[in-house]
Amino acid sequence: MIDMPCVSPDGKPTKSGIATLSAIKNGALTPEAVSEKTGQALFKVRSGLRELVKAELVEQKDKNYKLTPKAEQLLA
């Protein structure tokens, strides 16, 4: 089984996407902090966050990433 990107073609977050979203559930984090918290390689986190921003599940402010209301609803 190979690792999957963070968002599946139907727009829903994958397992690693959920892990990233969960990592920033309690507050905005940098990609480095997400990597440390989830154990995912930094390059995967950066790529995954890009996908999650495109899917409007995450928004970027400066170097930090936080959940959008859409993602909060998804995780609730």
Add this chain to the structure above:
Amino acid sequence: MENSEVGLPLIGEKAPDFEAVTTQGTLRLSDFEGSWLVLFSHPADFTPVCTTEFIAFSNIYSELQKRNTQLLGLSVDSVSSHIAWVRNVEEKMGVKIPFPIIADLNKEVSKKFGMIHPAQSKTETVRCVFIIDPESKIRTILYYPLTTGRNMNEILRIIDALQTTDKHKVATPANWNVGDPVVVPPPNSTEGAEERGKEGYDCKDWYLCFKKL
């Protein structure tokens, strides 16, 4: 021969950034900033020498991780082909391929890195290795022909040497391995040359001095 097929970034230059579809999502070269990267190309999926190389790269994966180094493969095959191949390698050879592989169908990345050598093959990438540092600077370039599989110990040795050079500001002699004496940079003045013998190094002459780390 088109010039765009033989473009080659040089040692010391910043590696050209790209965005590419891989087996682990869409990745940019800049996603790897902060870690060392071994970017390598192979001629084609489901071919014998490449399969032995992928197994060998997977076998050194944990050693690379210890050196803060990531692996990124590339060929001009599709993602579906890459997925089928890595699944086949896992099923038949029992080796999981843990690193992403670029599906460079339009040859955009391979052209940027001079990975296609038309006299060898107009359609396949040769066996290139680019060792890129955490600031995205190219530190080593290796090329192998289609018929010769790469030496993983040499790739590890080069990474060790580069990291040792960066950390200790020294050079490494021929056939150097971790633990061996390193070369002290030669002095660049006559005064420095005169002083060199008094600095406690193992000197053969003023321009060739070794020390243990």
